[in-house]
Amino acid sequence: MIIISPYAQKLRTNKENPKNYPYWEQLVQELQKTIHVVQIGVEGEKQLVPDFRKNLPIPALRELLWQCKTWIGVDSFFQHLAWDEGVPGIVLWGPSDPLIFGHPENINLLKDRSCLVENQFIWWEATEHSNDRFVKPKEILEHLKE
Amino acid sequence: MSKVLCSVATRGRYFTTLPLVLNAIINQSKPVDKLIVYDDNDEPQDMRKEFLYQHFFQMLDIKGIAWEWQYADKKGQHHIHQRANLAGFDWVWRVDDDAVPEPNVLEELYRWIDMWPDLGAVGSHIWTPPHIPNTAGITGRIDNIDSEPNIQWGKFNVAQEVDHLHCSFLYRAGVTDYNLGLSRVAHREETLFTFQLQQKGYSILVVPNAITWHMKNPDGGIRSETRKEMYEHDEQIFRNILQYRDRTIVVLNCGLGDHIVFSRILPSIPNAEVFSCYPEVVPGRSIAEAVQLFGDLDPWNVYKKMDQWKWKDSLEKAYRKMYL
Numbered sequence: 001m002i003i004i005s006p007y008a009q010k011l012r013t014n015k016e017n018p019k020n021y022p023y024w025e026q027l028v029q030e031l032q033k034t035i036h037v038v039q040i041g042v043e044g045e046k047q048l049v050p051d052f053r054k055n056l057p058i059p060a061l062r063e064l065l066w067q068c069k070t071w072i073g074v075d076s077f078f079q080h081l082a083w084d085e086g087v088p089g090i091v092l093w094g095p096s097d098p099l100i101f102g103h104p105e106n107i108n109l110l111k112d113r114s115c116l117v118e119n120q121f122i123w124w125e126a127t128e129h130s131n132d133r134f135v136k137p138k139e140i141l142e143h144l145k146e
Numbered sequence: 147m148s149k150v151l152c153s154v155a156t157r158g159r160y161f162t163t164l165p166l167v168l169n170a171i172i173n174q175s176k177p178v179d180k181l182i183v184y185d186d187n188d189e190p191q192d193m194r195k196e197f198l199y200q201h202f203f204q205m206l207d208i209k210g211i212a213w214e215w216q217y218a219d220k221k222g223q224h225h226i227h228q229r230a231n232l233a234g235f236d237w238v239w240r241v242d243d244d245a246v247p248e249p250n251v252l253e254e255l256y257r258w259i260d261m262w263p264d265l266g267a268v269g270s271h272i273w274t275p276p277h278i279p280n281t282a283g284i285t286g287r288i289d290n291i292d293s294e295p296n297i298q299w300g301k302f303n304v305a306q307e308v309d310h311l312h313c314s315f316l317y318r319a320g321v322t323d324y325n326l327g328l329s330r331v332a333h334r335e336e337t338l339f340t341f342q343l344q345q346k347g348y349s350i351l352v353v354p355n356a357i358t359w360h361m362k363n364p365d366g367g368i369r370s371e372t373r374k375e376m377y378e379h380d381e382q383i384f385r386n387i388l389q390y391r392d393r394t395i396v397v398l399n400c401g402l403g404d405h406i407v408f409s410r411i412l413p414s415i416p417n418a419e420v421f422s423c424y425p426e427v428v429p430g431r432s433i434a435e436a437v438q439l440f441g442d443l444d445p446w447n448v449y450k451k452m453d454q455w456k457w458k459d460s461l462e463k464a465y466r467k468m469y470l
Contacts, residue, residue: 101461
């Protein structure tokens with residue numbers, strides 16, 4: 001089983017969070033060919049796989065982490081939780097800096113440092129979402145093979 | 147060489163004591179690296195049109211002293227001081243708009259920077275004519291703040307470590323914050339600020355031989371508010387901060403992930419008093435309580451701090467820098 005945590009916190013402006021990975025559908029399609037995928041998240045988020053576990057409390061998320069082979073997420077609380085639990089995974093980075101907000105225990109996939117926003121400490125509402133900031137699913141799948 | 151910014155917050159004193167103050171700053175034996183006048187007047191004027199000020203600006207230019215006249219945002223002098231505090235200088239010499247320093251003041255204060263490596267702030271005599279109280283035996287300790295006059299008001303001949311300073315002094319910039327939760331009168335703002343510097347491990351000194359004449363002016367002034375509630379509000383924040391002085395106050399007004407990262411360093415923080423958004427991750431009291439107790443939570447905003455520090459390292463290390 002593999003966990004996906006596809007979305008960062010919803011913004012107050014209702015705009016798409018710029019940290020959200022844009023190619024989940026393609027990625028999930030490939031993943032599901034070989035492994036059971038569990039999506040975690042909260043009510044209102046788009047369902048990507050049949051097994052979507054919403055609003056799990058933190059102890060349940062910690063338990064789930066120990067059942068998975070690995071996990072894939074974006075820069076959200078889940079990557080910190082998994083780090084705290086000692087379960088490494090893959091984090092898909094866009095505008096935020098993995099050297100500041102990430103953990104070296106994970107595989108941190110950043111397309112290029114030029115994709116990072118200059119000011120890392122402003123509200124994310126001020127940053128526009130852009131697909132161009134992110135790696136393509138193929139690269140993620142290659143890392144999964146390792 | 148440490149760079150010194152001189153900041154003057156002014157309101158209602160264009161043609162009374164402010165010119166005396168500016169003249170005194172221009173004529174310091176140790177020139178400041180920059181002068182910024184923060185104009186908090188209700189109806190600010192372009193002082194370049196005024197004969198007297200034209201001369202001041204020319205004198206500054208001729209002496210090679212950088213200067214700026216900034217219009218402030220009418221929130222009180224603590225907001226102004228915080229702007230100066232974060233203006234990128236090593237030290238800030240704050241001078242009130244009715245406090246006229248003698249020509250040697252900055253030179254006398256500045257020389258303590260090299261003599262006292264952990265210096266946080268240094269002040270000297272602030273004399274208010276006609277009465278100069280006898281301050282022999284005054285401790286300058288925060289516990290005695292209700293029972294003794296401020297040591298700077300009187301005569302003394304030797305340097306002394308104290309807990310807090312008053313009115314005008316030279317301080318190490320960017321180490322601690324002014325409390326922006328105070329009301330517009332900013333009652334106790336400099337006491338809180340210098341005491342917090344001391345709480346961070348820096349020495350606060352009063353030193354002799356540098357006199358600033360406090361020409362207390364009933365008209366104008368950055369604190370020209372009379373509402374009793376404002377003073378009471380600020381006094382309560384001051385008392386609350388004193389009450390918690392032996393605790394390390396932790397305020398996590400941030401996201402769930404930040405709480406998780408922070409939780410790793412919590413065991414290393416001595417005597418922590420925690421206020422938390424996610425008590426299921428980091429147990430603590432509510433953020434509303436923290437606001438009520440301390441006024442402004444910005445000093446605990448790790449994102450603002452990282453921005454201020456131009457941070458490039460990890461979030462966990464930023465928390466360590468903040469709290470350990």
